[in-house]
Amino acid sequence: MSEASHSLGRYAHRHGLETARLEAALDWQVSLWSGDPDEGLRRDWAAWLAAHPGNQRAWAQVERLAGRLGEVPQDVGRHSLARRGPHLGRRQVLGALALLGVGALTARGGWVQRSLADCRVGPGEQRRLTLPDGSGLMLNTASAVNLAFNGERRLRVLPGSEVALDSRRAVAGPLRVEMAERRLDVSHGQVVLRDYGERLAVSVLAGRVSVGSAAATLGAGEAAWLSADGLQRFPLDRDAALDWTRGVLRADRQPLGDFLAELGRYRHGLLYCDDAVAGLVVSGAFSVPDTDYALESLAQALPIAVHYRTPWLVRVSAA
Amino acid sequence: MAATTLNAVRSADVGALYNDHAHWLFGWLRGRLGGNNADAADLVQDTYVRLIDSGRYPPPGEGRAFLARIAGGLVIDLHRRRRLESAYLEALAARPAPAAPSEEERALVLDLLVRIDQVLDRLPGRVSQAFLLSRFEGLTYAAVAERLGVSQAAVRKYMLKATQACLLALDAP
Numbered sequence: 001m002s003e004a005s006h007s008l009g010r011y012a013h014r015h016g017l018e019t020a021r022l023e024a025a026l027d028w029q030v031s032l033w034s035g036d037p038d039e040g041l042r043r044d045w046a047a048w049l050a051a052h053p054g055n056q057r058a059w060a061q062v063e064r065l066a067g068r069l070g071e072v073p074q075d076v077g078r079h080s081l082a083r084r085g086p087h088l089g090r091r092q093v094l095g096a097l098a099l100l101g102v103g104a105l106t107a108r109g110g111w112v113q114r115s116l117a118d119c120r121v122g123p124g125e126q127r128r129l130t131l132p133d134g135s136g137l138m139l140n141t142a143s144a145v146n147l148a149f150n151g152e153r154r155l156r157v158l159p160g161s162e163v164a165l166d167s168r169r170a171v172a173g174p175l176r177v178e179m180a181e182r183r184l185d186v187s188h189g190q191v192v193l194r195d196y197g198e199r200l201a202v203s204v205l206a207g208r209v210s211v212g213s214a215a216a217t218l219g220a221g222e223a224a225w226l227s228a229d230g231l232q233r234f235p236l237d238r239d240a241a242l243d244w245t246r247g248v249l250r251a252d253r254q255p256l257g258d259f260l261a262e263l264g265r266y267r268h269g270l271l272y273c274d275d276a277v278a279g280l281v282v283s284g285a286f287s288v289p290d291t292d293y294a295l296e297s298l299a300q301a302l303p304i305a306v307h308y309r310t311p312w313l314v315r316v317s318a319a
Numbered sequence: 320m321a322a323t324t325l326n327a328v329r330s331a332d333v334g335a336l337y338n339d340h341a342h343w344l345f346g347w348l349r350g351r352l353g354g355n356n357a358d359a360a361d362l363v364q365d366t367y368v369r370l371i372d373s374g375r376y377p378p379p380g381e382g383r384a385f386l387a388r389i390a391g392g393l394v395i396d397l398h399r400r401r402r403l404e405s406a407y408l409e410a411l412a413a414r415p416a417p418a419a420p421s422e423e424e425r426a427l428v429l430d431l432l433v434r435i436d437q438v439l440d441r442l443p444g445r446v447s448q449a450f451l452l453s454r455f456e457g458l459t460y461a462a463v464a465e466r467l468g469v470s471q472a473a474v475r476k477y478m479l480k481a482t483q484a485c486l487l488a489l490d491a492p
Contacts, residue, residue, distance in 0.1 A: 081403075
């Protein structure tokens with residue numbers, strides 16, 4: 001018996017399946033993926049499926065796999081997994097990776113995709129930089145921007161990012177910010193922008209921001225959500241808006257589940273909590289560079305336990 | 320070293336392994352991570368976590384070789400994850416209407432990417448190519464066969480091999 005079929009046998013056994021039926025289910029899945037619209041094939045497959053409950057159980061397992069593969073969006077899989085030469089061994093691939101990191105200097109839609117004009121920080125990192133016009137820009141955890149400052153002054157904030165921009169000392173007029181398909185013109189302003197996915201938060205600490213899509217202007221001391229529903233103002237808390245720029249994550253009677261979601265932005269991998277403790281109330285100031293320490297502090301203050309399943313997977317449960 | 324000589328991990332043993340070798344391991348990792356202290360420190364911790372999770376313990380005198388083998392795997396995994404994460408973010412950014420999946424969703428997809436990538440790494444080049452072309456380029460087997468210069472029957476065989484490998488690999492907790 002080959003190594004592969006031996007492993008498949010063990011897998012089948014673990015899931016209470018018959019190996020032959022699991023092999024058949026894999027075979028059907030591979031046939032159905034062929035891309036040929038074949039009515040006969042689908043009919044035969046349906047007949048096989050109906051023939052025995054064991055076939056249905058085996059199929060359910062293969063279908064689950066197909067579902068998980070489908071969780072990787074095609075464009076993401078294509079772009080991230082396809083970076084392997086067709087005949088490269090792993091050693092060669094590792095060597096090639098170093099080159100890929102600095103390669104691909106292709107201009108796409110006017111934006112230089114990977115170059116010195118871009119800035120990207122990973123989870124748990126923050127970075128300050130000075131833009132060519134003298135503006136200051138700070139990126140919070142897991143954020144990225146593209147810059148276009150050749151003749152124009154544009155800043156594109158990539159999805160999921162949070163940035164603080166200070167253009168009060170900038171040499172020229174408004175700085176164009178593009179974010180989640182929106183245009184914001186920041187005039188000698190200090191603003192904090194965060195992309196929450198379905199909506200953007202814009203906090204204006206100084207100066208003025210005009211929002212193209214909503215044809216509205218936010219002045220100093222104003223803040224607003226921008227979403228498909230338009231512009232919705234909310235009261236600006238100056239200190240809270242700038243907390244992260246000082247490396248602080250503050251909670252003011254916040255549910256633990258929400259707090260961990262915020263803290264998790266500063267870590268690689270997944271940080272999650274059981275529903276039983278998600279409603280516990282958290283208050284305090286935590287230093288975000290050291291999220292392990294923050295978790296330790298939480299565990300001392302609340303009736304919770306922190307489990308490091310793997311470095312990437314941390315679960316918080318009731319103590 | 321033979322797996323049969325490995326014993327169950329006892330916390331005192333882990334403590335001793337830590338005291339004796341953590342500093343050495345830090346230097347070893349630093350050398351392989353371009354002098355990056357933070358990454359090296361992270362991976363020292365991860366190495367011991369992995370050791371504890373494995374429930375296996377090196378025989379006397381082989382501690383360093385054993386730790387280095389775990390740590391070496393983690394270095395490869397770290398590079399893999401960084402590469403995939405940056406490619407993932409690029410793919411999201413390149414979408415015509417940028418979508419921002421939640422942090423949790425991103426972590427799940429990234430974990431999945433890492434595991435699929437590990438599977439593909441262990442498969443022959445043509446097998447992984449066929450799988451990528453079919454599953455992520457959306458090509459029919461006929462088109463995959465043409466692209467790779469092989470028969471459709473070969474593509475089908477590759478797909479079976481890759482799908483089975485994914486089934487086994489994604490089953491692990």
